[in-house]
Amino acid sequence: MRRSVITAIVYTQWQRWLRDRAVLSLAVCMSVLLLCSVWLSVQHARSQAEQRTVMQAAAQADWDAQPDRHPHRVVHFGDFVYKPVQFFAGFDPGVELYAGSSVYLEGHRQNSANFSEASQSSSLQQFGALSPAFVLQTLLPLLLIFLGFSSISQEREAGLLTQLLASGAASTELIVGQFLALLSAALIALIPLVALVLYAWVGSAADALRGAVLLLGYAAYASICAAIITCVASQVRSTHAALMACLTLWVFACVAGPRLASQSASAAFAAPNWVEIEVAAETKLKQIGDSHDPNDPYFAEFKRRTLAEHGVARVEDLPFNYGGLLMQEGERMTAEVFNTLNTELQAQFAAQNQRVRNVAWLNPMMALSALSMSAAGTDYAHHAHFLRATEVRRFAMIQALNKIHTEHTTFVSDKDQRVSASFWQKTPRPAYQAPGIGIAQPILLQSALILLVWLALALGLLRWAANRLARG
Amino acid sequence: MSAIDTTLASTLVQIDNLHFSYGNQAVLHGVNLSIARGQIYAILGGNGAGKSTLLKIMLGLLNPGAGSVHVNGLCVQRNAEAIRAQIAYVPELVAVYPLLSGMENLRYFLALSGQTKPNSASLEAALHAVGLSEAAWHQRSSGYSKGMRQKLVIALALARKTPLLLLDEPSSGLDPAATAELHRLLRSLQQRGLSVVMVTHDLLAVTEIADAFCFLRKGQVLQEFSHISGADSFGQLQQLQQLYRMDVLA
Numbered sequence: 001m002r003r004s005v006i007t008a009i010v011y012t013q014w015q016r017w018l019r020d021r022a023v024l025s026l027a028v029c030m031s032v033l034l035l036c037s038v039w040l041s042v043q044h045a046r047s048q049a050e051q052r053t054v055m056q057a058a059a060q061a062d063w064d065a066q067p068d069r070h071p072h073r074v075v076h077f078g079d080f081v082y083k084p085v086q087f088f089a090g091f092d093p094g095v096e097l098y099a100g101s102s103v104y105l106e107g108h109r110q111n112s113a114n115f116s117e118a119s120q121s122s123s124l125q126q127f128g129a130l131s132p133a134f135v136l137q138t139l140l141p142l143l144l145i146f147l148g149f150s151s152i153s154q155e156r157e158a159g160l161l162t163q164l165l166a167s168g169a170a171s172t173e174l175i176v177g178q179f180l181a182l183l184s185a186a187l188i189a190l191i192p193l194v195a196l197v198l199y200a201w202v203g204s205a206a207d208a209l210r211g212a213v214l215l216l217g218y219a220a221y222a223s224i225c226a227a228i229i230t231c232v233a234s235q236v237r238s239t240h241a242a243l244m245a246c247l248t249l250w251v252f253a254c255v256a257g258p259r260l261a262s263q264s265a266s267a268a269f270a271a272p273n274w275v276e277i278e279v280a281a282e283t284k285l286k287q288i289g290d291s292h293d294p295n296d297p298y299f300a301e302f303k304r305r306t307l308a309e310h311g312v313a314r315v316e317d318l319p320f321n322y323g324g325l326l327m328q329e330g331e332r333m334t335a336e337v338f339n340t341l342n343t344e345l346q347a348q349f350a351a352q353n354q355r356v357r358n359v360a361w362l363n364p365m366m367a368l369s370a371l372s373m374s375a376a377g378t379d380y381a382h383h384a385h386f387l388r389a390t391e392v393r394r395f396a397m398i399q400a401l402n403k404i405h406t407e408h409t410t411f412v413s414d415k416d417q418r419v420s421a422s423f424w425q426k427t428p429r430p431a432y433q434a435p436g437i438g439i440a441q442p443i444l445l446q447s448a449l450i451l452l453v454w455l456a457l458a459l460g461l462l463r464w465a466a467n468r469l470a471r472g
Numbered sequence: 473m474s475a476i477d478t479t480l481a482s483t484l485v486q487i488d489n490l491h492f493s494y495g496n497q498a499v500l501h502g503v504n505l506s507i508a509r510g511q512i513y514a515i516l517g518g519n520g521a522g523k524s525t526l527l528k529i530m531l532g533l534l535n536p537g538a539g540s541v542h543v544n545g546l547c548v549q550r551n552a553e554a555i556r557a558q559i560a561y562v563p564e565l566v567a568v569y570p571l572l573s574g575m576e577n578l579r580y581f582l583a584l585s586g587q588t589k590p591n592s593a594s595l596e597a598a599l600h601a602v603g604l605s606e607a608a609w610h611q612r613s614s615g616y617s618k619g620m621r622q623k624l625v626i627a628l629a630l631a632r633k634t635p636l637l638l639l640d641e642p643s644s645g646l647d648p649a650a651t652a653e654l655h656r657l658l659r660s661l662q663q664r665g666l667s668v669v670m671v672t673h674d675l676l677a678v679t680e681i682a683d684a685f686c687f688l689r690k691g692q693v694l695q696e697f698s699h700i701s702g703a704d705s706f707g708q709l710q711q712l713q714q715l716y717r718m719d720v721l722a
Binding site: 008009012015019020163164166169170 | 528531533553556557559560561563564565566567568569571572576580581583584585586612625628632638
């Protein structure tokens, strides 16, 4: 292959695009759309981050402002944890739109994450977000189709292909030249992402790493799209057939495929909703024992054991408040039941996600989507980490309060007592630390592998197309 | 790289026992031709005679089932790219990139042939030589007529300095004036040392311009002729017309 010939093909293709009003209009629309999506998404993510910081500070101030009171009042006063906004959440909001952004932590129960954007918006949210990730995953291939469907197919249709080959251009040079022209157009669309990555680089190495993964993923995807479009355009007999073939592939890959995969995964691994989990937890807890029922066998045995352990006959004679101890035991049991149900729920979600990722072997767009969300820190793995961390914080906080209840109040006249507000300051409430990209490593590795396999296949297809073109 | 067959040095194109099929449909059956250097050679025949297929095989764009084609001493099947460097091809539906100007088209096609930085003066000389008006050089070729596009592609042959020009139905779609202009151009190219091979079904054009020609029918060379002139011309023309009718009525 001669580099000068390939350069000439790329240069001339760009000349032709820049002189084609239809192509120019489309490119301008796409650029405006992309820039708007970047601007709006980044602004939205920034405002979300600011809001959550303010709300977290307000929750802290409310906590600090609590007066001297009974520890169990504090258990019910509860606490709020807000999920921090990841740097690339503006680029790819992932599950953030639908998963809640804050969790209310209180005793006796685990709450789901609340206040997702979808739950707080009008029905307009049904259209989804115009994020840069959506534009690059779904609309960029469409732009590439409109730019590339006529490459070679138009030349064939107009009778130019024979002239090009007769002029001395090798079929491989023609195919590679058209592929590189299309790829260069696709890479230009990645400039906003490059800018974001450079900005991230200045701020944090962890975000820069996420950005680098995103950039590599999107570059691989752009290469796959450009190669497939060039291949299709070079093999079909007419521009019309090339356009129809490319659009059909686009509909399956970018519109129908992901929805079909997610719906079939949901049907195959049905997961209960949170209300069902709460009802199941209540039922299970009632089966285990009722701390308020003196005849409940479990709690009767718990009481007997406690009294025997301390060598006393009445709970009033214990060296601590038996009511607080009951709360600790009740909380332990509640958490255990919720954790079991939650683990089952997470297993169903994991099975659904794995099914979708397996289908992604057939669809590079789905592999990119998974890689993009994971690298941006907005996938379900990151959300699940937030939920697990909040539960750890909730359990530690509630049990610490129950311990204060046990050790600093008495069983007699329990409800009328108060403890110093200084205790609330000492209650463990560790701030949530968002995980690094490593938490999504299995997803990232699988998605990257799928993209690499597709890239190799697409480049192989290009080679095959060049050989076929050479044979006429 | 294969050695040049010196026994063929005086012959520009040598075709021996050439066979070609599209699937089960045989198109050429045992074509033998010998075209001398410096000639304008015409391959005559009706629709489906295999003329255009023969040109594509000469360009190395199609592989024959059997037989051989040598151009300038090189076997086409083994040296397709090297052969294409020596041939300029003007198809029947001559096309150029409509959004590029004539000059840009010329530069692009030259770049494809490996000449990335052609001398502007040589390009202008080629365009002058084919008679493309200067006003058209920098205009988008979307407004070019077929004749203008033909001239542009022939200018490419001059700029590439190829020894052989292949034309597929050059006079189809041209009015008589444009056809006459094309013939003058082909003669001038011949005087510059170019050999021309054209396939056509235009009997009059052949009698006017060709130094030699053959008649191809159903994939076989029925007869070869030298230039029609003098006392034999009337008889030869009659013979040709008879062959032509046979082909049309077959």
